Amino acid sequence: MLNRNRIVTAAVELIEREGADAVSMRRIAAELGVGVMSLYNHVPSKAALLDAVAEDVLSRIGFTDDPSAHWTERVRIQARAFRRIAHHYPRSTMVVVSRQLSSTAGLLPVERALATLREAGFDGREAVRMLRMFIAYVVGSLLREVGVTPTFAPVRADAIIAEVDPALFPVVSELRPHLDSCDHDEEFEFGLELLVQAMAVRAAARADAQAGRGAGERGGGRAGHGGARQ
Amino acid sequence: MLNRNRIVTAAVELIEREGADAVSMRRIAAELGVGVMSLYNHVPSKAALLDAVAEDVLSRIGFTDDPSAHWTERVRIQARAFRRIAHHYPRSTMVVVSRQLSSTAGLLPVERALATLREAGFDGREAVRMLRMFIAYVVGSLLREVGVTPTFAPVRADAIIAEVDPALFPVVSELRPHLDSCDHDEEFEFGLELLVQAMAVRAAARADAQAGRGAGERGGGRAGHGGARQ
DNA sequence: GCGTGTCACGTACGCTGTACGTACGTCAAT
DNA sequence: ATTGACGTACGTACAGCGTACGTGACACGC
Structure with a gap:
């Protein structure tokens, strides 16, 4: 039996497993082995589902x-x-x-x-x-x-490592070791x-x-x- | 003549005017009066375009x-x-x-x-x-x-105004005036x-x-x- | 038996991002 | 002057999206 909780749980799992971009109603339905539109009997829209996900995590x-x-x-x-x-x-x-x-x-x-x-x-x-x-x-x-x-928080490390011009950004350049690691x-x-x-x-x-x-x-x-x- | 800057600027304007959900390649192209695929001569993908938007705003x-x-x-x-x-x-x-x-x-x-x-x-x-x-x-x-x-930061105000049970959430209930306004x-x-x-x-x-x-x-x-x- | 509800489902529509092929400039070398 | 290469704009096409709508299977009180 399908219900709201199963759907939300599946959504959370899917998000954690494959990222938020991978989430679609079709994907979730497939995960649960049901038809896409069946989801809409328990959740009014995808937006509402994501709200429910947020609520669930928070709780x-x-x-x-x-x-x-x-x-x-x-x-x-x-x-x-x-x-x-x-x-x-x-x-x-x-x-x-x-x-x-x-x-x-x-x-x-x-x-x-x-x-x-x-x-x-x-x-x-x-x-x-x-x-x-x-x-x-x-x-x-x-x-x-x-x-x-x-931005710039842990910094992408290797990618930019040589890109920063010490003349333009002397302090950033000097503190690079601290900026790179976090x-x-x-x-x-x-x-x-x-x-x-x-x-x-x-x-x-x-x-x-x-x-x-x-x-x-x-x-x-x-x-x-x-x-x-x- | 189309170029990257015009595209990014159009994207920013569109986002501010109609929200991030309204952004699509077709919409931006229409805004600039060009075909959809012309955008891809200057921007490798939508994701890259959004990155460019972020960069632009930040700068x-x-x-x-x-x-x-x-x-x-x-x-x-x-x-x-x-x-x-x-x-x-x-x-x-x-x-x-x-x-x-x-x-x-x-x-x-x-x-x-x-x-x-x-x-x-x-x-x-x-x-x-x-x-x-x-x-x-x-x-x-x-x-x-x-x-x-x-969550709960300025609180949706009126919507929940009666929903909070003072017995369950005495402090929230008491401080509601402060929570409602911000x-x-x-x-x-x-x-x-x-x-x-x-x-x-x-x-x-x-x-x-x-x-x-x-x-x-x-x-x-x-x-x-x-x-x-x- | 018979409405009445609930729930899963399939189909269909309009939208999305973008791969691919095409057509029209402009410039360099012949 | 002719040719070829190249960059740019475009149209078509496809797979995938959210979801409106209609259909059928089942359980219920009368």
């Missing part, structure tokens, strides 16, 4: 939230959970990312993330902003890692840590401000801010 | 680099230049982002960015990492802004500022470490770090 994000952990660690864990899924379904991730989906799938991650941020001491407005910034970073990173980089895990963790620390500084600044003016001038967040601005 | 990034400005401000300016282009060619930006291109177009931005980061005091390895992190954030932000959000400029600047500050803290920490151990324990970046970690 697979595993949550092992540990409420006893420090909020900074919980943020890291959630970011890594997202990333793990993307690595498990790399090609489908591209579908997720390049598709505007309006469903409530993946709302659970948002709920958890916002709760964590509220716990960290941010008000609603700030929590949402932090979340959006975080998602931007994670999504951007995945886009690079998963192979569909905007340890995705390290890079991700580096940015993650930077972001978490930045958030923590903000949180500390908030706490200071709320704790009253008296001790407000102590070193911590304040000095960090000053150093940053000048 | 339009305007650079008003001000070497006299503080490096933090230069970072902001470069990020905003990237973003401006994306807003000028929103639909083409999606093409840029969802396409692995290996050309050296857009290498100039990289050169400038790396130079700026070196100037800020980062070594090669760190500069590259900072750049990658930055690109990830900017690209992720643009993906959200340009309309093809991975001032892209503000959000972008918020994340940008956070990142720049985080980078500045890192740079300051580096400077401290290099300046010798004696004054290493002074307030600034150090205290900021401490606060962040605990």
Whole structure:
């Protein structure tokens, strides 16, 4: 018996196996051993099917939230959970990312993330902003890692190796070794840590401000801010 | 006379006017008043044409680099230049982002960015990492802004407004006003500022470490770090 | 038995990218 | 002046696409 779930699963498998370009209704139908039009009894259109694929992948994000952990660690864990899924379904991730989906799938991650941020001491407005910034970073990173980089990220290596003119691009030329290689895990963790620390500084600044003016001038967040601005 | 540039330009215009889905070789040919196959005298395939589109858009990034400005401000300016282009060619930006291109177009931005980061005091390895992190954030932000959000970012607003169950998603439900609205400029600047500050803290920490151990324990970046970690 | 629904299917239409053959310039060598 | 090569534009043709539509097989409450 054909049903929506079987179709979506077949689509995900096909995407991972042969890439998003290989996906066609005929191909999926063949994969399932049914006629093409039978699919349309369960899925209104190909676009809707791809939306369902995105939703499906997103819903697979595993949550092992540990409420006893420090909020900074919980943020890291959630970011890594997202990333793990993307690595498990790399090609489908591209579908997720390049598709505007309006469903409530993946709302659970948002709920958890916002709760964590509220716990960290941010008000609603700030929590949402932090979340959006975080998602931007994670999504951007995945886009690079998963192979569909905007540009120049891990760089095509060998292909261009001799093409860069040191006179025109001295810095790029000098840093080529670092540009050519890219340890995705390290890079991700580096940015993650930077972001978490930045958030923590903000949180500390908030706490200071709320704790009253008296001790407000102590070193911590304040000095960090000053150093940053000048 | 037909040539590659006219074709690429027509493609970009068509994408912006009617969306990437509307792009077909026949459509572009019609737009230029030529036969379909004539295009193939100047462009090897549709995929190559889209690569050319990406390259073209990327090369339009305007650079008003001000070497006299503080490096933090230069970072902001470069990020905003990237973003401006994306807003000028929103639909083409999606093409840029969802396409692995290996050309050296857009290498100039990289050169400038790396130079700026070196100037800020980062070594090669760190500069590259900072750049990658930055690109990830900017690209992720643009993906959200340009309309093809991975998920839940500005949220489809009205459509879901009643759908969220406050019992299941208390925090999302509570923060709905903030989730529904999204001032892209503000959000972008918020994340940008956070990142720049985080980078500045890192740079300051580096400077401290290099300046010798004696004054290493002074307030600034150090205290900021401490606060962040605990 | 008989409507009424659901589900798988086949056919058909208009679209796609592009391989291939053709026809018409222009330029170089004869 | 004639010839040949070459580059460019074009038309035709083919395989594949998404999907609208109609048909037939089966299960159900009456």
